[in-house]
Amino acid sequence: ILNVEQSPQSLHVQEGDSTNFTCSFPSSNFYALHWYRWETAKSPEALFVMTLNGDEKKKGRISATLNTKEGYSYLYIKGSQPEDSATYLCAFVGSQGNLIFGKGTKLSVKP
Amino acid sequence: DSGVTQTPKHLITATGQRVTLRCSPRSGDLSVYWYQQSLDQGLQFLIQYYNGEERAKGNILERFSAQQFPDLHSELNLSSLELGDSALYFCASSTRHSSGELFFGEGSRLTVL
Numbered sequence: 001i002l003n004v005e006q007s008p009q010s011l012h013v014q015e016g017d018s019t020n021f022t023c024s025f026p027s028s029n030f031y032a033l034h035w036y037r038w039e040t041a042k043s044p045e046a047l048f049v050m051t052l053n054g055d056e057k058k059k060g061r062i063s064a065t066l067n068t069k070e071g072y073s074y075l076y077i078k079g080s081q082p083e084d085s086a087t088y089l090c091a092f093v094g095s096q097g098n099l100i101f102g103k104g105t106k107l108s109v110k111p
Numbered sequence: 112d113s114g115v116t117q118t119p120k121h122l123i124t125a126t127g128q129r130v131t132l133r134c135s136p137r138s139g140d141l142s143v144y145w146y147q148q149s150l151d152q153g154l155q156f157l158i159q160y161y162n163g164e165e166r167a168k169g170n171i172l173e174r175f176s177a178q179q180f181p182d183l184h185s186e187l188n189l190s191s192l193e194l195g196d197s198a199l200y201f202c203a204s205s206t207r208h209s210s211g212e213l214f215f216g217e218g219s220r221l222t223v224l
Binding site: 034043045091096100102 | 154156166201211212213215216217218
């Protein structure tokens with residue numbers, strides 16, 4: 001059974017704080033790692049797709065890193081804004097191609 | 112708008128019944144995924160199709176079945192429904208069979224009474 005763990009489960013920060021979350025996944029049979037942002041009452045939307053060990057991706061104030069050898073990825077948000085409030089999901093893609101999601105980190109940013 | 116269409120948006124039915132959820136992927140996407148989200152649970156992978164063929168299977172119950180048709184739309188059939196099947200069912204599509212980002216529909220909320 002593939003295990004994709006995300007921590008913390010939830011996070012409350014003040015506007016302007018920088019924050020980061022962790023996604024742990026199996027280090028074997030790795031194919032890709034996805035990050036998604038899921039706002040309440042909406043559908044998940046892709047942030048990043050990462051495939052190479054050492055990959056770093058950035059989109060505005062959000063960035064992600066990938067370590068496939070040790071099986072973890074970090075998502076960073078710089079200068080959090082209230083509109084960043086959402087659940088952030090990571091998904092492990094194994095050699096079979098199915099995407100296994102973690103349970104997510106729920107971020108709340110207070111103005 | 113992701114371009115993925117799911118119908119119906121909401122469905123209320125009784126235990127023992129059978130329902131069909133439908134998904135039309137984004138134009139050009141060959142891969143369709145089905146996920147179940149129950150209360151306090153994450154997205155549970157059910158099944159994936161690529162260009163009409165089953166590609167990967169997750170924790171899908173035997174009471175559930177799915178298929179992808181030649182026009183690439185997909186249907187998820189849920190039978191002998193139980194109260195615990197109440198959930199939000201998401202369909203997602205991607206261009207490739209693996210590693211491509213997923214585009215999610217808005218989900219079909221199933222309530223079993």
